[in-house]
Amino acid sequence: MATFQLLGPVEIVVDGHPHTLGQHKLRQVLAMLALRANQIVDTDLLIRELWDEDPPKNARTILHTYVYQVRKHLERDGLCPHGEELVETRTAGYLLRAGEDDLDVFRFDRLIRQGRQALDEGDMALAAESLRQALDMWSGRALADVLPGPVLRGHVVALDEQRVCAQEMCIEAGLELGRHRDLLPELRLLVETHPYNEGFHGQLICALGRCNRRNEALDAYRHLRDLLDEDLGLAPSPEIQELHRELLSAGMPKDLAS
Structure with missing residues (x-):
């Protein structure tokens, strides 16, 4: 099963081997779907991210082509036998199916919550370990190989803020130790x-x-x-x-x- 890395370059990882989507717009679409995994991402929101306030007249058709290419990439590289099962078409938009361990942002968030709880409970060793694991997941800035549009820019800012908070808490635990x-x-x-x-x-x-x-x-x-x-x-x-x-x-x- 494919896992998705967003805390650095946008990559799809299978059996420890990273794969990247060559075309920038495809990485942009994948990042949008992955950051809102298991939620329907509205077509209009995707169009706004891709073209901001100046979409082409056939934007919906182009977007559908991009999603099709993402699916084909997943199938072609053996990342997912049936791309349409991973990326579903819905009436209002598209949805990426992902489990709790399939996205690095999911694991990062879980480790931060674990670290914060340990910090609140005075378990500094567990806090330091959990938060350090969360920070070690980063390999650059979030979505490092994507030129973000208006929607993804907000996600990048939020992820960077989470990273800074994790660093502050990790050091706090280390000082206590x-x-x-x-x-x-x-x-x-x-x-x-x-x-x-x-x-x-x-x-x-x-x-x-x-x-x-x-x-x-x-x-x-x-x-x-x-x-x-x-x-x-x-x-x-x-x-x-x-x-x-x-x-x-x-x-x-x-x-x-x-």
Whole structure:
């Protein structure tokens, strides 16, 4: 049975071997159907994604051809013996059938929920393991080889936000487990990649303080303070300022959530 990868390039995987749809519009259609798997994706919504506000007069015919080509690709490569059983035509649109383990976005969401629950229950080891597994599923940005239209752009933003939340929770669990030294390289990268995310900055400050690198922690605070002031005209959040006060008093930084 085929599985679908969307947390990176759009791929269909069979027996560990990835397959990609050569034509961009086909990947776009497959991504739309996969992200809303087991739901009817309205024809008008697909047309809007493919052509935005300027669809051709025969848009429905072209769309039907694209869906047909997706089915044939599934059959031709032996990914699914009967493509029409996997991608169904409905009155209002099309529906992709997929089980809980057939889509990486399904598995990613399940692992995040498991990690969040473990975090809430104080099981930091399980939280860190579940969230790290979720993050390891990514192989680039979501839908990396698709130029998204107006609908898929929203999905990409939502998936990226889930990824950031998972990173924050994973690091929170790691700090609770005393892994502050191991987390420093990842945190250095995250504050560069997400310069305005105060959560990552706070976690870096906390990790540096716990490593007895107080001067570096104070430098990290000053960097954030100057960045926010110069670029946004803002001051660090009360939580970050409290971390700063603890460092100045030579105390051990507490967790941001405490």
